[in-house]
Amino acid sequence: MLGLALLAACQPAPRGAPVTAAASPTAATPAATADRDIPACAASDSAMEGWNERAPPRRIFGNTWYVGTCGLTALLVTSDAGHVLIDGATAPAGPLIEANIRALGFDPRDVKYLLNSHEHYDHAAGLAYLQGATGAPLLARAPAVATLHTGISDRSDPQQLEFKEGFPAVPVVQTIDDGDTVRVGPLALTAHATPGHTAGGTSWTWRSCEGTRCLDMAYTDSVSALSDRQYRYSEHPAMVAAFRRGLDTIAALPCDIHLTPHPLASDLFARLQGTPGKPLVDAGACRRYAQSGRANLEKRLSDETSGLKP
Numbered sequence: 037m038l039g040l041a042l043l044a045a046c047q048p049a050p051r052g053a054p055v056t057a058a059a060s061p062t063a064a065t066p067a068a069t070a071d072r073d074i075p076a077c078a079a080s081d082s083a084m085e086g087w088n089e090r091a092p093p094r095r096i097f098g099n100t101w102y103v104g105t106c107g108l109t110a111l112l113v114t115s116d117a118g119h120v121l122i123d124g125a126t127a128p129a130g131p132l133i134e135a136n137i138r139a140l141g142f143d144p145r146d147v148k149y150l151l152n153s154h155e156h157y158d159h160a161a162g163l164a165y166l167q168g169a170t171g172a173p174l175l176a177r178a179p180a181v182a183t184l185h186t187g188i189s190d191r192s193d194p195q196q197l198e199f200k201e202g203f204p205a206v207p208v209v210q211t212i213d214d215g216d217t218v219r220v221g222p223l224a225l226t227a228h229a230t231p232g233h234t235a236g237g238t239s240w241t242w243r244s245c246e247g248t249r250c251l252d253m254a255y256t257d258s259v260s261a262l263s264d265r266q267y268r269y270s271e272h273p274a275m276v277a278a279f280r281r282g283l284d285t286i287a288a289l290p291c292d293i294h295l296t297p298h299p300l301a302s303d304l305f306a307r308l309q310g311t312p313g314k315p316l317v318d319a320g321a322c323r324r325y326a327q328s329g330r331a332n333l334e335k336r337l338s339d340e341t342s343g344l345k346p
């Protein structure tokens with residue numbers, strides 16, 4: 037598969053066509069036990085902490101597993117026909133994510149596709165390593181492909197000047213479109229264009245089941261309107277319009293279990309621990325997340341008008 041994928045690097049997939057991986061007879065059998073030697077993440081109120089600290093891998097629900105770090109999410113969605121890995125966190129986190137996949141009893145070589153939330157180093161810099169560990173192509177929407185393939189962003193990134201050092205280039209990146217469904221055996225993960233934090237921002241939805249109980253999983257991309265010292269959202273009306281459309285998309289997603297690239301943004305660990313008032317299953321979570329994103333965007337635009345922001 038890797039040979040074919042190499043040939044297809046940076047070539048667009050047929051528009052609107054489902055992306056499908058061949059079933060692998062060597063797919064791992066799921067294991068329910070995680071590595072007990074990994075300490076739990078320290079409680080933190082800062083989304084900037086724990087990025088390179090290995091978190092204990094754990095089941096979120098059904099065949100959806102947390103394999104990321106204490107500060108950055110990576111998700112493994114598994115099946116007997118192969119798996120999908122979403123996000124690679126930082127470069128130092130790549131091997132930690134691989135170790136977490138193995139600790140759960142899965143074989144990284146059974147990962148058939150890599151997916152990404154957005155093309156910033158804290159969610160994409162580990163993907164080059166993970167592509168080596170899995171042999172899986174990375175699928176991304178067109179505005180993110182060049183950045184992921186080169187490790188260098190362009191002026192479409194509101195934070196470009198802050199990330200000039202770039203990140204490890206991902207050799208094999210294939211293009212998918214808004215609404216495409218990535219399929220591996222019984223798995224079906226759908227891409228939703230939710231740009232704004234970056235041009236290529238993408239949210240993902242799929243269903244996971246435990247017995248007869250099936251829930252809608254929603255991995256919504258970051259919705260913060262951050263920028264470097266030069267970028268003005270108000271000078272990019274198409275970006276702002278797409279940002280607003282993406283927020284409308286997020287608000288309407290099927291969303292029983294809400295997940296985010298920074299686990300703290302959806303209080304994931306507190307919810308997994310059963311903290312009172314923080315339910316894991318909450319069908320209104322995506323709508324509230326979109327509302328807060330919209331408020332953040334409107335404040336950003338107003339701050340630009342009043343000169344508080346670039």
Ligand SMILES: [Zn+2]
Binds near residue numbers: 154156233258
């Ligand atoms: Zn970002």
